[in-house]
Amino acid sequence: MSKQSLKVVCSGTGYFSQFHYDAWSRLSNVNIVGVCNRTKKAADEFAEKYAIPHSCDNLESLLMLTKPDLVDIITPPATHLTAVKIAARLGIDVICQKPFGETLEVAKQMVKIAEEAGIKLIVHENFRFMPWYRKIKQVLDSGSLGDVLNAEFRLRTGDGQGPEAYLSRQPYFQHMPKFLVHETAIHFIDTFRYLFGEPKSVYADLRRCNDNIQGEDAGIILFDFGNNMRAIFDGNRLLDHATTNPRRTMGEMKISGTKGELSLDGEARIWLRGFTEHKASELAYQWNDQNFGGDCVFNTIEHILQHYLTAQPIENTGKEYLANIRLEEAVYQSSFEARKIPLQSQTT
Template identity: 70%
Template sequence: MSDNLTVVCSGTGYFSQFHYEAWNRLPGATIVGVNNRNRDKAMEFAQRFNIGDYDNDLQRLLERCKPDLVDVITPPETHLQAVKIAAGLGIDVICQKPFGENLEQAQEMTRIAADAGIKLIVHENFRFMPWYRKIKQLLDENRLGEVLNVEFKLRPGDGQGPEAYLARQPYFQQMPKFLVHETAIHLVDTFRFLFGEPNNLFAKLRRCNPHIKGEDAGLILFEFQNRIQAVFDGNRLLDHCATNTRRTMGEMEIAGTHGELRLNGEGGILLREFGRQQWVEQPYEWRDQHFGGDCVFNTIEHIAAHYLTGAALENQGFEYLKNIEIEQAIYHSAHSGNLIAF
């Protein structure tokens, strides 16, 4: 445990702003350095977030700052080298998802971390969206009885036309594997967090926007060990009824023997008891700011608590490998047309 957690952040792309803001807001943590291959960009972020050091060379910066953690907020193709550098210096790593480029690379990173005796944590933030923490609480309280059916409709509405994703994350257009590798992996992890481990799956994927390389829509049917059937129905071209379609990214329904639960696009959780017609909103506290109900801060706060108070840690690299195995199975099913069992 530590009284003050020191962090170097590597990466200055669109999503990194949420990481920097969260670390700066968190008591007991300090960003001591910024890394980017573009030195001017690193300097810009150091000035913007009042950080004392920066460099375009990650190893040089880590040797100079000697942080407790390096937060890697860069594209998947950079992850392996970053983990190698940090492992060589005995520094723990938080790695943004997608966690590497493929399963083999993710496995290699976890081996490197284990051999070096460092912690390797995946920044998987969807399970830390406040509505999913509340839904987990309701499920643990058996409010729905035996859960039998689940459906999540991903509808961010940001994927239409030749300009899709360019203003925010332009590399999305060039990803050969997109919907599942970049987005649905979040829901794979969330489904496992809420419902346990799947027995099998079947997937149909397609590309609806001809201006991108990868798939941007698809259906995935999961069967879980506890008899739950769950459907992921994703299409990035379509939206849903919400003042901010990227808040929840879609809507969820969970049906059990005691009742039904709905998550809407405003973060509202409604529950209807079996045999009743009335929907009752479930109160809970959350912050409607930044991304996904402030889930980046929630994730970082959870990680920091492990170092500052010894709290249990979710989503270490070796645990996250199961998500990537499921991702690989989804692509295999879509390509072969077969049901894939685990």
């Protein structure tokens, strides 16, 4: 059933939450009615900044007071299960940041809780809503590249060197036992699925290049999509790429087909070169170079809002997102066991 407007509570005031509050506040038909944080002072500060009427350090109390349509959980994975349980008891829909829960089992538990309570559970997976990937998807669907046989994304954020790596923005990155894949490559697992479909197998070789952090920060992941189509994620957070903003695209992509080749550069320019042609031409498209990743948080939240206003299908439900987490676990298994993992063997 469609709605005329949406009442939202946001939980969390960490670094990335600023993009959520900004997006909600820019949309008509939306009222942020409450902000929650474990530190009341931080909640109060965000309430003042975004003109939110209620702030609290207790999520259940805030939800009972404000009775929103949905709660946007922008807190670390360890908090997700409790938040979903609270919302489910009160019959309130949930948007949950990624990483979605701490493990596949926790994620499956949250999906089950939501289903039994009859609430919607949506994962805030925003990379597929980066405008360049929406445009690339249009190109792929048009068939202008022919049969796509190879794709590669080279992640080069340049923020992972030395003892100060990540401290200025997200210091908890240093202490994550699983880092590159669990925190970052999960975005590209989802994006590859969005662009190319479901992979048949995966092979991974992960490593740690900065001894000052706990988890892996570099690695290569090979996805076999069948029909001779393969994609490579080649990630290293210590290295950079040619760009005026290394957090815009976070790297470079190339997709090759039997009729041509598409390239994405660090300035978010998309280039098309026909098969046998010497030069590539830039593909024009509109996008906003603001906030994070071409304003992808706004694009994601706008997509979710349209689901409520017009009942259009939602792309990123919690249940569907379990496929990404199964793939993540297969990546770690592959690297640990040094072998290709057939994804058909992954249990539901």
